[in-house]
Amino acid sequence: MSTVIGTATGTAGEGGPSLPQERRLVTEIPGPRSRELLARKQAAVPPGIGTTLPVFVTHAGGGVVVDADGNSLIDFGSGIAVTGVGNAAPRVVERVRRQVADFTHTCFMVTPYESYVRVAEELNRITPGDHEKRTFLLNSGAEAVENAVKVARHATGRQAVVVFEHGYHGRTLLTMTLTAKNMPYKHGFGPFAPEVYRVPLAYPFRWPTGPENCAEEAAAQVIDKITKEIGAGNVAAVVIEPIAGEGGFIEPAPGFLPAILEFCRRNGIVFVADEVQTGFSRTGDLFACEHEGIVPDIIVTAKGIAGGLPLAAVTGRAEILDRVHVGGLGGTYGGNPLACEAALGVLETIEAEDLTGRARRIGAAMLPRLRALAERNPVIGDVRGRGAMIAVELVVPGTTDPHPTAAAEIAARCHAEGLLVLTAGTYGNVLRFLPPLVIPDHLLEEGLAILEKAVNET
Numbered sequence: 001m002s003t004v005i006g007t008a009t010g011t012a013g014e015g016g017p018s019l020p021q022e023r024r025l026v027t028e029i030p031g032p033r034s035r036e037l038l039a040r041k042q043a044a045v046p047p048g049i050g051t052t053l054p055v056f057v058t059h060a061g062g063g064v065v066v067d068a069d070g071n072s073l074i075d076f077g078s079g080i081a082v083t084g085v086g087n088a089a090p091r092v093v094e095r096v097r098r099q100v101a102d103f104t105h106t107c108f109m110v111t112p113y114e115s116y117v118r119v120a121e122e123l124n125r126i127t128p129g130d131h132e133k134r135t136f137l138l139n140s141g142a143e144a145v146e147n148a149v150k151v152a153r154h155a156t157g158r159q160a161v162v163v164f165e166h167g168y169h170g171r172t173l174l175t176m177t178l179t180a181k182n183m184p185y186k187h188g189f190g191p192f193a194p195e196v197y198r199v200p201l202a203y204p205f206r207w208p209t210g211p212e213n214c215a216e217e218a219a220a221q222v223i224d225k226i227t228k229e230i231g232a233g234n235v236a237a238v239v240i241e242p243i244a245g246e247g248g249f250i251e252p253a254p255g256f257l258p259a260i261l262e263f264c265r266r267n268g269i270v271f272v273a274d275e276v277q278t279g280f281s282r283t284g285d286l287f288a289c290e291h292e293g294i295v296p297d298i299i300v301t302a303k304g305i306a307g308g309l310p311l312a313a314v315t316g317r318a319e320i321l322d323r324v325h326v327g328g329l330g331g332t333y334g335g336n337p338l339a340c341e342a343a344l345g346v347l348e349t350i351e352a353e354d355l356t357g358r359a360r361r362i363g364a365a366m367l368p369r370l371r372a373l374a375e376r377n378p379v380i381g382d383v384r385g386r387g388a389m390i391a392v393e394l395v396v397p398g399t400t401d402p403h404p405t406a407a408a409e410i411a412a413r414c415h416a417e418g419l420l421v422l423t424a425g426t427y428g429n430v431l432r433f434l435p436p437l438v439i440p441d442h443l444l445e446e447g448l449a450i451l452e453k454a455v456n457e458t
């Protein structure tokens, strides 16, 4: 057995891909040191801040997370789709290290710096569409979604925002309103923001007349609702995730997104793609919109953009973004220099290591095994996803009734065996897998074997 890297206090500077790429359990999960820290957390942090797996991390990198007891867990979560390039990715670490010693903050609105401009140039170049674009930077996905709505309202002079069932866009007042699910995101937190309208999503697995009718019928319902209940001429923006993330990795039936986009184009509605979870190679395309050739008017990114440093972006048509008056957009930290350097390191890594191709190969390895698992286990009702954004939806066998307790039970079994998985879904019955794109094959294989065993035993 190799040396234990994670100590009670942690050792500085030993994370990243050079960590031993192995699953290693030296205590039960969570171990005594993590339990001690959990007790402190419970005394110091309100319970509203939940915990998926209470191991306290000291190091992470490649495909593993190392905890305070010296356990090394296989990471199928990437900090919720953030560390696609891996934790403490060398190009990110190197750039941030240099930047933190040069200067840490000036506020880009006060005295600018080049890295922000470079990130904007890069995003303008790599996001879908070859029209003229602008980008501005913020701190979180929610903040970026809010800003996309601000810009769309300003440019159109309209107020209504259309969002979808199963959608997730954040936890601030506006984005919580845009989010579909009551528990835990909205319950007791009202009143919500006005002028937000929710329409159906083309959810193939749950479409009443079958997946083959889903795209066409769902699009017709959306268009009918917008036309009859809101008025297309009142709608500033349609905001949609090209694959619904927190909602359960729902890929809208093929044809749905193009139909909605086309309706937006015809009616002067700003089409906003929320690629906070799907962006930066996660789905096997640099952006999930590319899969169906969708060119959004505005694309919102965050999470995978900066390898774990807080950064988010709004990228959109110059003629929309340029409409806002001088000083109308901003924030103290948006596009912080450390986060910008990290983003440049991420983009270099994606290209140098072909992480888009790597995401496709991860999907190609996972999907057949999960489909075979589903054949043997009727508790798995659906296997879906693209690239390294894969999920299984659990049902009461023989029905399509959601089975959230099975999801929780399988996740708990995986956690106990040292495999970090996340749940999702409007009904809480989806297990989702978001491995770092740099995860070595042997850990991917081992993680799948643990998952298979957990499903078989449930």
Ligand code: PLZ
Residues within 6 Å of the ligand: 080, 139, 140, 141, 142, 143, 145, 168, 169, 170, 171, 241, 245, 246, 274, 275, 276, 277, 302, 303
């Ligand atoms: N849009 C599509 O997935 C964040 C939420 C974690 P922030 N998803 C993870 C939690 O429970 O709070 C997300 C997303 C999509 C927007 C957001 C919001 O991004 O960076 O969390 O604000």
